Amino acid sequence: MSFTLPLLRRATGSRAMARLTMFLAVMGPGIITQNVDNDAGGITTYSLAGANFGYALLWTLVPITVALYVVQEMAARLGAVTEHGLADLIRERYGVRTTTFALLALVVADFGNTMAEFSGLAAGGEIFGWSKYIVVPIGALAVWWLVFKGTFRTVERVFLVASLFYVTYVASGVFAHPDWGQVLRATVVPSFSFRAGYIIMLVGIVGTTIAPWMQFYLQSAIVEKRITVKEYGYTQVDVLVGSIMTDVVAWFIIVACGATIFAHHIHVETVKDAALALGPLAGKYAGALFAFGLINASLFSASILPLATSYYVCEALGFESGINRTIRQAPVFYGLYGILIVGACVIVLLPNAPLLKILFLSQVANGVLLPFILIFMLLLANSKRLMGKYANSRAFNGIAWVTVVVMIVLTLALVITQMFPARS
Template identity: 55%
Template sequence: MLKRWRTRILLFLAVLGPGFITANVDNDPNGIFTYSQAGAQYGYDLLWTMIPITLALIVVQEMCARMGVVTGKGLSDLIREEFGLRITVIVLLLLVLVNFGNVIGEFSGIAESLQLFHVSKYISVPVCSVLVWLLVVRGDYKNVEKVFLTASVFYIAYIAAGVLSQPAWRTALIATVKLPPRSAWKNGDYLFLVISVIGTTIAPWMQFYLQSSIVEKGVSVRNYPASRLDVIVGSIFTDVVAWFIIVACAATLWVHGLGAIHDASDAAQAMKPLAGPYAFLLFAFGLFNASFFAASVLPLSTAYVVCEGLGVESGVDKRFREAPFFYWLYTVLIAGGAAVVMIPNFPLVKWSIESQALNGILLPIVIILMLLLINRKDLMGRHVNGHWFNIAAWLTAGIVIILSVMLMVQQFMH
C-alpha cells in the first residue's frame, strides 16, 4: 500500500509542471490588478466568483492537457491540420496582438513593482528583459521548468500578505459560498468587475502554452492521470492565491474606505500604513515575481503557437541555430514589450484594456475549436469527452463565451 502511494507521488512529481505553471502565470499584473480592485472596491463581495472560476479553469485546461498527451501535438498544430491555414492565420494574428499587449503589461508590472523600492524603470526593465531572454535562450526545458515552478511557489507571498492583513475570516468564508443579492447585478461597475475577475482567469494563450509544454515534456497516455492532477492542483492553487489577494485588499483598502486603485502597485503602497511593512513587502515582491514570471512565459507561449501553426521548428530544448524563427520571435516580443514600457507617457492602461477586448474576441473561437477537436474520435480515440463531461464542457464554454462578449462590450463602453 505504502509502496503504491510512493510510486504515485513520484509519478506526479515527474509530470508536475505544465498545468501548475500555466495556471499560476495567469495571475499576472493584469490579474493581480483586477483582484486587488475587486477587494478594494467591493470588499469580500466578489469572493463567490472563485469557486465557479476554479471549476471552469479545470474543465478547459484538462481538455487541453488530454489533447496534448493523446495526439502528441500542440493546439495550433492541430488547428492547422484539421481546420486549414486560413483559420489558423486568423487565430495566430489575434493571438500575437493579444499576447504582445499582455507582454507590455508584464514589463509594466516589473517597472511598477521595482519602483516601489525606488528602482527606475529605465534600469529595471532593460535588466529584467535581458534576464528573461537569457533564461530561455541559454537554458533547456528541464532547467526552465524548474525556474518556472519555483516562481509559481513564490505566489505564496500573497497568501502570507492576506493573513497579515488580519481579515474578517468568517465574513470572507461566508462571502465565498453566498451568491450576491439580485440588486447587485443592476450596478454596472459591479457587473464589470465580476466579468473582469472571471474573464482574466481563462486566457487563450494558456490553452496553447499548456498543450505545447505537455508535448515538449513528453507526457505519455499511461501517465496522463498524474498530468490531470497537475492541472487540477495548479488551478486550485492559482485561485486560492487570487482569493487571498481579494481578501488582503478587502481587509485593508476597502475597510479604510480607500476604494478604487489605478494599478496593482497602488494596492501594495496603500497596504503599507494599514497592514504594516511586511504585508507591503510581500505584496510588492509578489507583484514583481508575477510580472517577471509572466514576462518569461507569455513571449514563449506566443513563439510556440506561431511556430506550430506555421509548421516550423520550435522548443526550448532546441538551439538557436536549430529553431531560429522560434527564438527570434521570442526576442522581438521581449524587446518590443520592454521598449514600449520605457516610452514616456505611453497610455499603458488604455493599451491593456484594448488587448483584453481582443482577448474577448479570441477566447470563444479557441474554446469552440478545442471542443470540436476533442470530440473527434479519429483524433482522440477513446479519449473523447464523455457524455457528462461534454455537457459540463459546453456549459462552461457557453458561460465563458457570454462573459467574454459582455466583458468586451463593457470595456468599449468604459
C-alpha cells in the same frame, strides 16, 4: 519525459511512493500555466475587486476554479493523446486561412499582454523606489537569458520555484487580519448586485481567469515534455493542483485588500496604489510582500507569454520549436521570443507610450478570440477519430459546453463594457 517513467517505476519500492515519484516527474505544465494566469493584470483585477467591493466577489472563485480546470484539462488531454500542439491541430483540421487569422490576432494580443507584464514589473520596482529604466531592462535580460541558455528541464524548475513565491500573497492576506467568519461566509454564499461597477468587475474576474494563450502553452508544454496517455492521470492531478493554487492566491489577494483598503474606504486605481496602501494598514511586511509578489508575477508571466506565442506560431507554420532545441535548430522560435521581449520592453520605457490604449486593444483581442479557441478545443476533444476512447464523455461535454457558453457570454460582456463604458 515519458521514457524516464518506467525507470522511476522500477526504482521505487512501494506502489504509493512510485505514484508520488511519477507525479513529481510529470508535474509542471499545469501548475506553471495556471499560476502565470495571476499575472500583473490578474493581480490588478483582484486587488481592485477587494479594494472596491470587499469580500463580495469571493464566491465567484469557486465556479471559476471549476471552469478553469475543465478547459485546461481538455488542452492537456489533447496534447497527451495526439502528441501535437493546439495550433498544429487547428491547422490540420480547419486549414491555413483560419489558423492564420487566429495567429495574427493572438500575436497582437500577446504582445500587448507582454507589455502589461513589463508595466507591472516597473510598478513593482517603483514601490521599492527603483527606476523603471533600470528594473525593466534587467528583467528583460534575465527573461531572455533564462530561455535562450536553459533547457526545458531547467526552465521548468525555475518556473516551478517562481510559482512558490505566490505564497507572498497568502502572507499578505494573513497579515491583514480579516474577519475569517465574514470571509468564509462570503466565499460560500453568493451575493449579487446589478450596479454597473459590480457587473464589470465580475466580468473582469472571470475574463482574467481563462486566456487564449494558456491553452496553446499548456498543450505545447505537454508535448515537449513527452507526456503521453500512459502518464495522463498524473497530468490531470497537475492541472487540478494548478487550478486550485491560482484561485487560492486570487482569494487571498481579494481578502488582503478587502480587509484593509475597502474597510478603511481608501480609493485606489492601480495595483501600485493597493500595495502602498497595505503598508500603513496591515504592516510594512504586508505591503512589501505584496509588491514582491507583483515583481515575481510580472517576471514569471513576461517569460511565459512570449514563449507561448513562439510555440503556437512555429507549430502552425511548421517551424522547429522548443526550449530543448538550439538557436540554430529553431531560429524562428527564439527569434520571435526575443523580438516580443525587446519590443515590449522598449515601448514600456518610452516616456509617452499609449500603454492604456495598447492594453485595451489586447484585452479586446483576447475577448474576441477566446470563444473561437474554446469552440475549436471542444470540437477537437469530441472527435472520435482524433481522440479515440479519450474523447469527451457526455457528462464532461455537458460541463464543458456550459463552461464555454458562460465564458462566451461573460467575455462578450467584458468587451462591450470596455467599448461602451457606463457614464454614470
